[in-house]
Amino acid sequence: MKGIVSMKAYTELTKKEREELFSALMNEYKNYCNMGLSLDLSRGKPNSAQLDISLGLMSVDMSRENCFSRGGLDCRNYGVLDGLPEMKELFSDVLGLDPADIIVGGNSSLQLMYGCLTRAMLFGVPGGRGPWSQEEGLKWICVTPGYDRHFRITELLGFELVSVPMTDDGPDMDKVEELVRDPKVKGIWCVPKYSNPTGNTYSDETVRRLAAMECASPDFRIMWDNAYCVHDFDEAGDKLADIFALAEKYGNRDRIYYFSSTSKITFPGGGVALMAMSEANRLATLKILGAETIGFDKLNQLRHLAFFGSADNMLEHMLTLGGVIKEKFDITINNLSSLRGLGIAEWTEPRGGYFISLDVLPGTAGRVHELMKGAGVVLTPPGATHPYGKDPDDKTLRIAPTYPTDGELDTATQILALSVKLAALEKLGV
Amino acid sequence: MKGIVSMKAYTELTKKEREELFSALMNEYKNYCNMGLSLDLSRGKPNSAQLDISLGLMSVDMSRENCFSRGGLDCRNYGVLDGLPEMKELFSDVLGLDPADIIVGGNSSLQLMYGCLTRAMLFGVPGGRGPWSQEEGLKWICVTPGYDRHFRITELLGFELVSVPMTDDGPDMDKVEELVRDPKVKGIWCVPKYSNPTGNTYSDETVRRLAAMECASPDFRIMWDNAYCVHDFDEAGDKLADIFALAEKYGNRDRIYYFSSTSKITFPGGGVALMAMSEANRLATLKILGAETIGFDKLNQLRHLAFFGSADNMLEHMLTLGGVIKEKFDITINNLSSLRGLGIAEWTEPRGGYFISLDVLPGTAGRVHELMKGAGVVLTPPGATHPYGKDPDDKTLRIAPTYPTDGELDTATQILALSVKLAALEKLGV
Structure with missing residues (x-):
């Protein structure tokens, strides 16, 4: 490292x-x-x-006139499954994502990850052959050392967990590329920036190889948990390559499930999480997510928007x-x-x-x-x-x-x- | 009706x-x-x-000293998967539930229902023979007319939806009792008070029969969506029998998954949802839920607690x-x-x-x-x-x-x- x-x-x-x-x-x-x-x-x-640095979030003026979205929607009420457009824009500005790719969730990005994988198990994902729960002997790549909560989700869902060592540049890509030749290998957990627990950031070449590699499974997924996306100690922070741009280049945009949250930007006990994914993934996700909930907490989105105001402020x-x-x-x-x-x-x-x-x-x-x-x-x-x-x-x-x-x-x-x-x-x- | x-x-x-x-x-x-x-x-x-009647919820004083739970927990931080004890107590006082049975969720009770059923599909439930997704030809009872979002969840999960007519007293219990003799019939959707859309409330005898009936499926579940629990027009509101007490009497406490929320008490766009269930159900649920998320939004729980103060005020x-x-x-x-x-x-x-x-x-x-x-x-x-x-x-x-x-x-x-x-x-x- x-x-x-x-x-x-x-x-x-x-x-x-x-x-x-x-x-x-x-x-x-x-x-x-x-x-x-x-x-x-x-x-x-x-x-x-x-x-305490985020305490201002709790005293944001949420009087009546401030309970409305930019588009005039009363955020106290039902509506908007995928998040307020202005919240997507803020995340997009900060994370370099296409706002159209973003779905804003509740307070937990882990819950969004669990949701993506349980939907895959029960309903399948675009490009696949149906529900993953119908397939036997599925495997999942775990970059090691890694995040226990990631590993636990795939363990619970019945995947065989396959370790790949972490190197200075991220996962040992020779090993990863070898493993994904097995159609039973369905995905990989990644914390690409300031990885948990090693704190290193995937090199550009690692990100490129993840985006480009040939996977035997037609519906292989990279769980790209960019939890520490803007968590630099100073301006000389690590730079992470744009996995969506690279995946696009290699025709593998559907491979990426991207996650982040403000849990470690504002409050773990009341932040805002997001996921980002290709159009095919997003439409398939929203179809099921729309049966799961009418919408996430929009007032907390408004609170975060008012507190930050802009990407620069964040x-x-x-x-x-x-x-x-x-x-x-x-x-x-x-x-x-x-x-x-x-x-x-x-x-x-x-x-x-x-x-x-x-x-x-x-x-x-x-x-x-x-x-x-x-x-x-x-x-x-x-x-x-x-x-x-x-x-x-x-x-x-x-x-x-x-x-x-x-x-x-x-x-x-x-x-x-x-x-x-x-x-x-x-x-x-x- | x-x-x-x-x-x-x-x-x-x-x-x-x-x-x-x-x-x-x-x-x-x-x-x-x-x-x-x-x-x-x-x-x-x-x-x-x-x-506007709930607007005070948005101006609750959430300055630093008010961000702590009764037990001294900093609610801005991680922790507490199943909800603040004081939030459980408030719900318990209002709904007549045992606080120990309660799990407090995010803003959406529908999401808690979806969660219970997807966990049942993937992992099974106490008393059952394993994941429901491994069984063929499962059926679900839908009291008709009923709530489209309920029906949609079980339809998506692949259940055959079986209609049972609504009567003045709730579901036609003769029909329900006949249907549950089929081991493929896994559960029933109920909005027991001011049902959606008929607005009637299940009679005491209907609730008793639901709690008492013999089900061929050993892991039959009643999805008890008490969405309109305290939504009376005046003090002469309908009274709903205590399904947990009745289920206890007949030894069927594991049968009940109870849900409610403040969506139509405070704000649909930022309320607090809950579920309640027996100890066996709760332990099985928390084991999986603990892999799904570190915890729900506790600051919104605090906000609701401060706004209401007591069950009487609510x-x-x-x-x-x-x-x-x-x-x-x-x-x-x-x-x-x-x-x-x-x-x-x-x-x-x-x-x-x-x-x-x-x-x-x-x-x-x-x-x-x-x-x-x-x-x-x-x-x-x-x-x-x-x-x-x-x-x-x-x-x-x-x-x-x-x-x-x-x-x-x-x-x-x-x-x-x-x-x-x-x-x-x-x-x-x-």
């Missing part, structure tokens, strides 16, 4: 040196244990200071937010630096998003988790980043630095570095 | 009398046609005056709203009264809800719809109240009086009575 730090050292210590080091570190660890801490590095949640808002999050990442990376050169850990140093992926000495992730718990720090369970919750190497830990306060985070990540060292020394023999 | 007016007369006219009457009425009709009207009796939507609010709606129903019934004794129409006179069902001379509903259209008044398409959109008798029209202003409604329902007469005379021969 980008930003990974090269390693050496603990293996070069003698057993006696390891024992002495272990004993000193264990004393340090015990001091933390005695502090009665209760800290949490497991949740990809904004903290209160971040949420991007400026994200830079403010990015600055706050960067501090958290800096604290974390700074404490992980004590692992530098020890040959027992690698980690990512993203330029945006919500997560850092930490690879510890194989076979020690579970032990690190246990040590952290002993000191009162909750980590995401090891394995969560892998299909079926199982990391065969027991080495990957997802670090979510945003939720604790700066002080808590500093303590928690010092304990993290310490636990990684202790677990490594145990593994090497003390 | 309750309130139906007895009929006689047009059939007793001579052909000449009919011709003279037709000619006079046609002149009256043509005058309306020349007025260039554009009126709508098709939409079960509140009008602006009704929406019920008082509904009486205010009921008064406004009653005026619309009175105008409609008053104009339909000119059909009294003519032997060409029957209609319901509900004590709450949103709809009136009008039965015209068999074979003339389509013609009435056409005549209305000619005069610039949109009616719900005939057949919409029946499975597959087909009314074999071509006689039932759903009248939605709430959306037009009082003046518009008066004109539209005068034209309605006129069109019913014209169509009947055409049918009888002029």
Whole structure:
């Protein structure tokens, strides 16, 4: 991954040196244990200071005259299945999407993804041979490490989850291209920008190959969860290629189901989600979605429109937010630096998003988790980043630095570095 | 139905009398046609005056200190899949439900219903033999006339829709009890109070029989859409028996999926929906729902809680709203009264809800719809109240009086009575 730090050292210590080091570190660890801490590095949640940046959303003037859409529709009432045109335009301006491709949903993009896949199971998708639930032995590509909630949906729906390793440039495309020669392979989960949990962004060539590849399944789908689309720490954020433009070029526009939301722009507990897709996909989706609901919450769309006003304002808002999050990442990376050169850990140093992926000495992730718990720090369970919750190497830990306060985070990540060292020394023999 | 007016007369006219009457009425009709009207009796939507009664919901003080739940949870953030406990309590107080049975959703109860049925299709339900999508030839009972959006969901999911006639007391229970002896019959749609479109309420004995009946299918489900739960015109509203209490008595609590929402209490475009179900159903539901979303919009729950404060306030609010709606129903019934004794129409006179069902001379509903259209008044398409959109008798029209202003409604329902007469005379021969 980008930003990974090269390693050496603990293996070069003698057993006696390891024992002495272990004993000193264990004393340090015990001091933390005695502090009665209760800290949490497991949740990809904004903290209160971040949420306060969007507080204006709650005091938007929603008096009667402001309850109407640009077109004069009373948004308090029924109507508009696919979202207000002005909401589509705002998303389009921010995300570089065709507004005509957009369907605005409720507060959860995950729910939109689940909806797309359950519709595929029950009714099929354009280009396919019917409901996926009628086919046997379907498989789904999971870029690993990846997002547990993605994996869980396809696991529940009965897909066999097939791991493809994440590289600096995104999924290992040689492997992906090989897998999609199997007509049973129906799709792939992607978090293309600041991927969860590795924090890297797919290279232009990776996006191109995803858009261009030959798939044996005629109705293969890329679940393109651009959750961290504008979640740069500063203006030097990663740039993601336009998958719709590339897919168009290769005649594969129907392949893309695109998702995003304002959950980590405004409020996870009351944001606005969207999906974007080709006309054929959209018409098929709206036909079923129109049986599912009369429409999503339009007043919350109006509230978001009034709060942001323009794409520029939203991007400026994200830079403010990015600055706050960067501090958290800096604290974390700074404490992980004590692992530098020890040959027992690698980690990512993203330029945006919500997560850092930490690879510890194989076979020690579970032990690190246990040590952290002993000191009162909750980590995401090891394995969560892998299909079926199982990391065969027991080495990957997802670090979510945003939720604790700066002080808590500093303590928690010092304990993290310490636990990684202790677990490594145990593994090497003390 | 309750309130139906007895009929006689047009059939007793001579052909000449009919011709003279037709000619006079046609002149009256043509005058309306020349007025260039554009009126709508098709939409079960509140009008602006009704929406204004809930306008305070939009100016609830949502400053920072009010963004927290009673338990201290920051509702701007992730968390709480099944709804805030205080929101469950409010719904429980209003609806007489056990708060533990409730799951609070997004803005759409229809979406919760669709969710329950798609989960049943893909994963099965407690007591069943697995995913319903693996079974062939499934059937669903549709009380007719009924709600087109209900019928559409089960049609899309591939059920054969089986009609059961609505009686004054609710569904014809002899027919229902006979049908559920077939293990292929998986469930029934019910709008038990102020049913859409007939406006009647199931009798206690009907609710008891639904709760008690022996079903051949071990996982039969009653979709209990109590959309008009507190939508009485005045304090003398209909009383609906407690289906959960009755189902408990007969050991059939798992049979009930209960739904409601504030769509017609506050805003269709931004309300709060709920479902309620037994523990077994709830646990099975939450297991899948937890893969679908991290949680619904909690800020809108807080907003509703702050706006209402208590069940008493919500019920008082509904009486205010009921008064406004009653005026619309009175105008409609008053104009339909000119059909009294003519032997060409029957209609319901509900004590709450949103709809009136009008039965015209068999074979003339389509013609009435056409005549209305000619005069610039949109009616719900005939057949919409029946499975597959087909009314074999071509006689039932759903009248939605709430959306037009009082003046518009008066004109539209005068034209309605006129069109019913014209169509009947055409049918009888002029």
